[in-house]
Amino acid sequence: MSNQSEPAEGVPDPGLGAIMSERRQLIGLAYRLLGSLADAEDVVQETYTRWYAMSPKQQEAIASPGGWLTKVAGRICLDLLGSARVRRENYVGQWIPEPLPHRTDWISGRTGGTTADPADRITLDESITMAFLVVLESMTPAERVALILHDVFRYSFAEVAEIVGRTPAACRQLASSARRRLRTSQAPPTSEARQAAIVRDFKQAWEAKDIDALIGLLDPDVTATGDGGGIVTAALRPVEGDEQVAEHIMDIAVRATGLTILERTVNGRPGLVALQDGVTVAVFAFEMAGDRIRRIWGVRNPEKLRPWATD
Template identity: 70%
Template structure:
């Protein structure tokens, strides 16, 4: 991607500054559409490459560069979503959206400690928590794009129609179908402080290998899903039952001594990061319902964990 350059008395080209500022919005959009931070960054790079592949005259006739960037990035994502479905059918084991790195510790459910430049990270809100992203994975590409553009980024259906190549009425129907999936999966919201307390109790029980305490924190019908990207140690299918999950975590703690379990924000919610020798080996995201954990997502795929170790 072309680096920002200066011209005329050492001042930054204002038009160049404006289009560079679109990067944060594009990363936010592409991550929600694809569930992969690496793919989102590739989409943004490709979008900028297409911008700079045009002549200066072609760029100057574009009234709204921001709208152009959003349209191009969304169309690239739409194409990638079609091929991603086929790739994920061949994926060894379960596929989980990339966990978003946020290394700040949380206390009473509030992130604290280190400062993170908001321009260099995806905005963390309810539309990037792991449970929400997993629901998005059940949608077809057109539903996902129409829903995210309209319901999350507040684009009109006329604007969505231009991007996905369908009528506004068809896009409205796509968003409605997607919204129905989201509502069907919704559960009563749990305050972040309460989630933090339950996840912290899970951490303490895991460190103590207290199987009874772990069972008490897990819903009897809880499920655990692991994404190892083909690693032999990863589960190939979701694990069912709170007691079975608890026993598995205790077994892991016994087989891998020297693990360091850190309280971290994962996709905007209290989660855990497990390190061995300073290297992140597992990132855990939790779905808490009431006073118990309903689902645990364990990401072990080294490709997805690289940002958590490299910083």
């Protein structure tokens, strides 16, 4: 059965290109909010389903189709965030956002939008790092939506209010609270070149099974968190402390024979990918504190490694 909003057979839909051009932004929005590429794609599909469920007359009455799509996608994400929290509380082990490979040009933020204080802006690269996404997990759904829509995608607080269902002033407060969470969790900046060098040294020490070299690369208060999703073996709780984390890494090196470790960009930052017989079995993201590694996230859940299948 054809959808009533679709053009007649053989007649191109003049608005189709404009509508579908919003897909990249919608995926980027939903991924940042949900931390899952698969969920983001489902959100975008549902958003387009709702658009094409309307009659041509209803569609023509919408002054800004892109704004309408973003509003609908944001509301769907807001609803999903509530149920996602329940699912993640029942998750076997630690839940980590889905890691993204380097091919992430489709997740860029909104290029237009209202002018605002540059201090309120989060760089696009920063907004997809694993460290950033993990902090988002500590926020309320409303805080997360307000922060991402305003600071990353440059929507005004009036526009955000329509999605969140609160006043613009309340949304401004939500974004401010979210920024405070980010500031308290951020490590001192480390240049990307330095990060890459540290990750390379980590890889070499791991391959050489040099525990002293590993300890030298780790912050004394380092934390390593693994996500196996209950499908493969992963530590149920984060491992803390430089010696404990180094021993944990060595244990992986001893037990997982035949691993090939590759340097790759993970969520916009230097990271590592572990292959076994040509198949990606783990992806590692890092956060630095100066010249030491402060946090390590290792994702082994096969469902979250699908984007890496052809890496």
